[in-house]
Amino acid sequence: MAKLVALYKKPADAAAFDAYYFGTHVPIAKKVPGLRSYEVSAGPVATPQGDSPYHLVAILSFDSADALQRALGSPEGQAAAGDLANFAQAGVELLIFESKDV
Amino acid sequence: MAKLVALYKKPADAAAFDAYYFGTHVPIAKKVPGLRSYEVSAGPVATPQGDSPYHLVAILSFDSADALQRALGSPEGQAAAGDLANFAQAGVELLIFESKDV
Numbered sequence: 001m002a003k004l005v006a007l008y009k010k011p012a013d014a015a016a017f018d019a020y021y022f023g024t025h026v027p028i029a030k031k032v033p034g035l036r037s038y039e040v041s042a043g044p045v046a047t048p049q050g051d052s053p054y055h056l057v058a059i060l061s062f063d064s065a066d067a068l069q070r071a072l073g074s075p076e077g078q079a080a081a082g083d084l085a086n087f088a089q090a091g092v093e094l095l096i097f098e099s100k101d102v
Numbered sequence: 103m104a105k106l107v108a109l110y111k112k113p114a115d116a117a118a119f120d121a122y123y124f125g126t127h128v129p130i131a132k133k134v135p136g137l138r139s140y141e142v143s144a145g146p147v148a149t150p151q152g153d154s155p156y157h158l159v160a161i162l163s164f165d166s167a168d169a170l171q172r173a174l175g176s177p178e179g180q181a182a183a184g185d186l187a188n189f190a191q192a193g194v195e196l197l198i199f200e201s202k203d204v
Contacts, residue, residue, distance in 0.1 A: 001141070005107070005159065007197075026204050039103070041199035043167075048174055048183065048196055057107065057199055059161065065145075072150055081150070094150055095109075097143035097159060102128050 001036075001099045002068040006058040009091040014055060020087040021056065029080040034067040035060055055090075065098045072096075103138075104170040104200045108160040111193040116157060122189040123158065131182040136169040137162055157192075167200045174198075 011017040030038060038060050045054040062068040071077045084092055113119040132140060140162050147156040164170040173179045186194055 003141075003143075003159075003161070005161075022204070030204070038204050039105075039201045040204050041105075042202045043200050045197055045199045048198065052195075052197055054197060057105075057197060057201075059105070059107075059201070093154075095147055095154055095156060095159060096150065097147045098145050099141045099159075099161070100144045102124070102132070102140050102142050 002062045002065045003095075003097055003099050004058075004060040004062070004068060004072075005095045006056075006060075007054050007093040007095070008056040008058075008088055009053055010055040011087075011090045017055065017087055025080070025083050025087060028076075028083050029058075029060070031076040032060075032071045032080055033074050033076060034062050034071045036063060037061040068096060103202070104164045104167045105198070106160075106162040106164070106170060106174075107197045107199075108158075108162075109156050109195040109197070110158040110160075110190055111155055112157045113189075113192045119157060119189055127182070127185055127189060130178075130185050131162070133178040134162075134173045134182055135176050135178060136164050136173045138165060139163040170198060 038058065041057040045052050045057050062071060072081070128140070140160065143159040147154050147159050164173060174183070
């Protein structure tokens with residue numbers, strides 16, 4: 001498997017972020033070829049000690065690193081990446097890696 | 103579902119980190135009650151632009167936020183948390199959240 005983890009920093013307007021994220025960004029991102037699962041945080045993103053700097057975490061899964069790279073390079077992947085500027089002004093970290101069960 | 107995502111910063115000695123992580127920490131963490139799956143990055147943790155500040159990402163899944171909280175509060179969870187000081191000196195971010203498929 002391979003994962004793309006998106007860590008969205010807390011936005012100025014959380015309600016507006018959520019409306020755009022679920023109403024517009026998710027439908028765009030779900031068109032990415034090779035996407036096997038797409039999980040997002042529901043409710044606060046916390047730490048064991050309390051608050052975190054993040055508003056939302058998304059975990060997108062692909063069959064392999066190659067599939068993930070193809071997805072990122074596809075027109076749909078480019079559209080999803082380009083859409084980030086429309087709602088993630090507070091900042092987003094995108095992490096990509098192969099993964100295995102332990 | 104609920105997730106604990108651990109983001110480990112790049113250690114001074116990656117080989118020593120990996121030896122401890124897979125040889126000692128994973129066996130401790132796998133004893134945590136309610137743990138449903140435990141995935142870790144295999145190879146580099148990158149960004150779409152290149153390098154990231156992270157050496158390893160772990161994604162631990164639980165049935166619910168309650169199950170995750172019980173896991174963190176259990177003796178096994180406390181042992182896993184306490185073990186972080188033995189190998190994660192470069193820093194680790196722990197994020198906990200409920201998750202849903204979109």
